[in-house]
Amino acid sequence: MTRAGESERRRLHDTFAELCAIASPSRRERACADAVIARLHACGVDVDEDGAGAALGGDTGNLLARIPGSGEGHVLLCGHLDTVPVAGPIEPVVREGAWESAGQTILGADNKVAVATMLIVAERLARAPARCGVELLFTVGEEVALSGAKEFEVGRLRSTLGVTFDSAMPLGGIVVASPTYYRLTAEFHGVAAHAGLRPERGRNAIVAAANAIAVMSLGRLDEETTANIGLIEGGTAVNVVAEHCRLAGEVRSIDAARAERVASELADRLADAANDPRWECDLDLDVERLFDGYRVRPSGPELELAGGALRDCGYEPAQIVTGGGSDVNVLRTHGLGVLNLANGTERNHEPDERVALSSLEGILDVAFALIERAGA
Numbered sequence: 144m145t146r147a148g149e150s151e152r153r154r155l156h157d158t159f160a161e162l163c164a165i166a167s168p169s170r171r172e173r174a175c176a177d178a179v180i181a182r183l184h185a186c187g188v189d190v191d192e193d194g195a196g197a198a199l200g201g202d203t204g205n206l207l208a209r210i211p212g213s214g215e216g217h218v219l220l221c222g223h224l225d226t227v228p229v230a231g232p233i234e235p236v237v238r239e240g241a242w243e244s245a246g247q248t249i250l251g252a253d254n255k256v257a258v259a260t261m262l263i264v265a266e267r268l269a270r271a272p273a274r275c276g277v278e279l280l281f282t283v284g285e286e287v288a289l290s291g292a293k294e295f296e297v298g299r300l301r302s303t304l305g306v307t308f309d310s311a312m313p314l315g316g317i318v319v320a321s322p323t324y325y326r327l328t329a330e331f332h333g334v335a336a337h338a339g340l341r342p343e344r345g346r347n348a349i350v351a352a353a354n355a356i357a358v359m360s361l362g363r364l365d366e367e368t369t370a371n372i373g374l375i376e377g378g379t380a381v382n383v384v385a386e387h388c389r390l391a392g393e394v395r396s397i398d399a400a401r402a403e404r405v406a407s408e409l410a411d412r413l414a415d416a417a418n419d420p421r422w423e424c425d426l427d428l429d430v431e432r433l434f435d436g437y438r439v440r441p442s443g444p445e446l447e448l449a450g451g452a453l454r455d456c457g458y459e460p461a462q463i464v465t466g467g468g469s470d471v472n473v474l475r476t477h478g479l480g481v482l483n484l485a486n487g488t489e490r491n492h493e494p495d496e497r498v499a500l501s502s503l504e505g506i507l508d509v510a511f512a513l514i515e516r517a518g519a
Contacts, residue, residue, distance in 0.1 A: 145515070146456075147507045151263055155507055156500065158182075159242065159259035160235040163251040169225040169287045170201030175258075176224055179281055182262050183208050186269040195294035199284050205295045206281040210265060214274040218448075218517035219305025219481060220264065220510060221470055222257025223285035227492045241497045252498040253491035254285065257308040260507050264514070274518030278302050282470050285309075288326070288433040292473035303479060304445050306513060308486040309469045314505045315458035316485030317449055318465050321472055322367070322395035323436035325406040329355075329413045332425040335379070335386035345384025349377045351424045352388040355416035359409055361392075368396035369466060370405055395466055397436055406430055434472045445480035452513035453484075456505060484509070 147155065167175035180190050193204040203224070209217075230248035237243075244250040261279045268277055278300055284291035310318050331352050336345030352375060361370050370392065377388030392409065396402035410430050417426035439446060450460040463485075474481040487502025 145511060147263070147504065147511065151267065151507065152504050154266070155259055155263045155503060158262055159255060159503060162255040162259055163235040163242070164233050166229045166233060167224055167226055167251070168228045169284050170199060172201065172203040172224040172283045176203045176206060176281070176283075179206060179224070179258065179262065183265055186266045188265050188269055193295060195283055195291050198294050199290050201283060203283050205283055205291050207299060208265065208279040209301070210268045210272065210277045210279070212273050212276040212518060214518055216517065217276040217278055217300075217302040218514060219278045219280060219300060219302035219479070220257075220261050221280040221282065221305060221307040221474070221481065222261055223254045223282045223291070223309065223470060224258060225283055225286050225291070226251045226253065227286050230494070237500065240501070241499045242503070243497045244494065247494050249492065249494060250496040250498070252486075252488045252496055253311065254309050254486075256486045256488060256498055256503055256506060259503070260308065260510050263507055264510050267511070268514075273514045275514065276301065277514055278305070285470055288324070289468060289470055289473050292470040297474065297477040297479065300479070304448055304517065305479065305481045306449055306484050307470055307481065308484050308506050309471075310463070310465065310467075310483050310485045311488045311491040312463060312485035314485050314487050314502055314509070315453055315461050316463045317446065317453075317460055318469070318471070318483040319439040319446070319462045320397050320464040321436050321468055321483070322397050322466055323399040323402040324433045324468055325394040325402055326391065326431050326433055327393070327406060327409055327413075328391045328429045329389070330427040331377070331388045331417060332427070333384070333386050333422065336384040338382045338384050342384055346424055347384050347422050348388035348424050349385040351416045351419065351422045352377065352390050354419065355413045356390070359412050360405075364405065367398050367464075368394075368401050368405060370394045370409065397438070397464060399436055402436070434468050435476050437472060437475045439482065443480055445482050448513060448516055449482050449484060451516050452509050455512040455516070456508045458505070458509070
């Protein structure tokens with residue numbers, strides 16, 4: 144296996160820093176996408192952009208690039224262009240052997256470690272094609288319920304196997320199970336009244352919502368299932384019986400049937416509270432299944448491919464069950480053998496997000512090893 148050369152490693156770090164410095168929160172990925180397109184065009188690789196941006200109310204679509212191989216077959220590398228919201232300018236710096244953000248905002252290593260890796264892979268393959276063809280898919284809107292991947296026409300792909308590097312764990316980790324995800328949004332509509340003079344005329348929407356939450360089973364429900372109420376807002380003033388209250392929550396479970404049952408139970412608690420005669424409220428309730436979970440078959444060819452590539456680079460594969468989702472959830476729904484591999488990042492989505500220089504370089508080596516194995 145031909146590992147990355149010193150010049151490729153330097154180029155990788157420069158590319159990563161350049162990409163991180165470009166703010167690209169979900170639905171505002173245009174500047175980052177343009178940088179990626181320019182780099183691919185510079186090495187002679189064509190890029191197609193789909194209409195996902197318009198469909199999602201954003202400014203950018205998913206990007207697909209294909210680099211032919213000298214033989215048959217294709218393998219997919221996937222990464223997402225978007226990040227969670229940015230609190231200010233991003234200044235990537237190296238501290239104690241790792242990339243960090245100098246300011247009080249995210250670094251954006253999630254998922255620009257993958258995007259930078261894919262660009263360096265493209266530069267090498269444009270000069271010296273591998274035996275198998277390589278498809279590079281850069282998605283948008285991953286941080287908002289995988290919305291970009293949902294808009295992508297998977298039938299355009301020639302690959303049946305592939306990976307994304309989008310799991311914040313030490314290198315070697317392979318996500319073999321990911322949850323089905325439900326989001327619940329509830330709006331209680333009561334009746335406003337003066338809290339000091341005529342409280343009995345009011346119907347308090349905040350009280351209704353609070354009583355619903357009080358009887359919910361929340362937190363870690365079992366090894367595979369979690370439930371949470373994460374947002375609540377309502378009312379207009381301390382001396383007014385609250386006419387309105389809105390809350391939002393989620394349910395995740397590796398067991399799809401369990402996820403559905405828990406989401407239904409939370410919906411029932413909300414409806415029961417709204418119907419309580421003590422504070423009877425109207426209720427607008429939305430329960431949405433945003434993505435499906437998956438379990439990877441132990442005999443799946445994608446596990447053999449990824450595991451072999453990791454061992455080639457000195458990493459012992461470790462199978463991981465996660466509570467998070469990724470574009471893999473969508474791609475596997477369409478029958479593709481795609482895996483989410485660890486990318487070595489730490490504390491993603493937080494201002495002290497970081498990734499070790501050695502981890503970033505390791506991902507590039509794994510990508511090259513995987514392509515080599517896919518063409519063997």
